[in-house]
Amino acid sequence: MVEVEVRTRTGHAGRGASPTGQSVGGYEALVLRDNDPGTYDGLSVHRAVENVRQVIAPALIGRDVRDQAALDGLLVELDGTPRKSRLGGNAVYSVSVACLRAAAAVAGRPVYRTIARTELTTVPVPSFNVVNGGRCGDIVQAFNEFIVVPYRAADIAEAVETGIRVFDRLGAVIEKYTGTSAGIAPSYGYRAPCDDPRVVLELIQEAVDASGCADKVAYALDCASSQMYDSTTGAYELKGKPVSSAELVDYTRGLTEDFDIVFVEDLLEENDWDGFAHAVSQLTRTLVLGDDLIATHRSRLEQALAAGAVDGFVLKPNQVGTITEALETYDTAVRHGLLAVPSGRSGGVVDDIVMDLSVGLQVPIQKNGAPRTGERIEKLNFLLRAAENIPDCRLADVGGIVRF
Missing domain, CATH: 3.30.390.10 (Enolase-like, N-terminal domain)
Structure with missing residues (x-):
């Protein structure tokens, strides 16, 4: 790097x-x-x-x-x-x-105060990427990230502890399901134990219940479906079978009816504008976010707005290349009532500027990785420190944006 x-x-x-x-x-x-x-x-x-x-x-x-x-x-x-x-x-x-x-x-002053648009009163709810999918050995899990969102924690300290507690319990739950030790994925979450997204969510829910955190936790998905898309057939891979864009949306709608899912990210391939628009119309219990679809480019966000293709986007400033360009995309989203979710990267860095954006822009949710490696733990510590330095700081209220 x-x-x-x-x-x-x-x-x-x-x-x-x-x-x-x-x-x-x-x-x-x-x-x-x-x-x-x-x-x-x-x-x-x-x-x-x-x-x-x-x-x-x-x-x-x-x-x-x-x-x-x-x-x-x-x-x-x-x-x-x-x-x-x-x-x-x-x-x-x-x-x-x-x-x-x-x-x-x-x-x-801290960077987050330098870029702040309003008075600072909150820190965002951190979300935890606890199970990683993709192509890992014999298992092809279509969905890339299964995420825990402690959205009803009382404060940032409880949110951090909740995410870590669930992650710790989840290893034992996966080992019980597979009969072997829980594998570590390249993004440092647990390796998906099967190709069925519903089963993975059920295992995470079991870990949440075992942690005594069921009243505090919801879920989120990053599908990264460009990785599972076959451009020659126009089909997506799901549970070992090809499915259409509409079938993938319908399957995911079923998941959102059975699990409290805050957002679904990159459900379709990065050029499937019609598919994203269809997802927005069908997934009424969750928010549809674009990551690869938008790539933090204002022009692509404007295209998504015109197509009715997203409810928000994932803010990764390195995707567009400069802080100014990233903030222009963020400001465009805010003007149109869209959610922006700052996110670290799987190949992350310590002292990531994305955390300053998360606090300075007063966003409700921030994407973190699994609480296993130093650059991810540092992000959690950043939020704890910021909360101590912001007078009367509270955890952002996500209740106003969830749709379940």
Whole structure:
């Protein structure tokens, strides 16, 4: 990964690093890698680093770090491609984040206060990706993430403990179901124990009940269906069989009738605009979110609005490449009454700017991963610290947005 440090003449500094994801949509800013099989199996980022040093740095030196929009505009101009493919989205994004952090350091306040649009009174409900699907060995679980949302916790401390308690209990539940130890998936949740999404939800519900948290917890799904879509047949894979877009929506509607599901993300392939619009009309007990569909691009969100294709989107600023572009997409969503859910990435970084966005923008829900690795635990600690530093802080009220 790329990490950039920006220093000002006043002695202030800011760092930025660019994450990546296991499920990466086709409209995301390009993660520029060296593709040299002899170095990190092709995943090294020396070219992106050199683009920061040789192209970006000379253009930014001497400019005012407090003018984020102008700096990001220059970054976009320097690259000049739709997906930041010349300099690398990882180079551009890391610089954009570093500039924002340096500006906050100059102002002497946290980044989340620098970007805040309103008075800060809440921290978001963290959600926990506890079971990971996809293609893992002999099992092909069509849905990518099964998520626990402790939306009725009394405060952030109880929300964090609830998510961790359920995750801890879930391992034993899965072991009882499979007769073997619960496997760890690439995204560090438990590996899906079967190909049936309903069974996975039932196992999670068993863990929730065993944790004594049934009155506090709801669920969410990230289907990442672009990974299960066959462009030659126009069909999706579900439980080992091809299904149409309409059949996938109908199946998911059944799940939302039997489980309290706050949102369903990327239920269809990233270009299936008609399918998303159909999902919005049919899934009346949940919110339909676009991730790969939107890729945090304002133009794609506007297209989704025109098509009636989403109830909200997943805010991943590295998808579009700069903080300014991500905030423009967020502001567009808010103007049209859509939900924005900031999210970390499976290939995440410590001290992720997405947490500052989560608090500063006062969103109701934030997506986190499984509470197993350092970069995910750090995000939870961030929310705990922010709650202590915001006077009379409370957990965001998700009751006003759920549809079950």
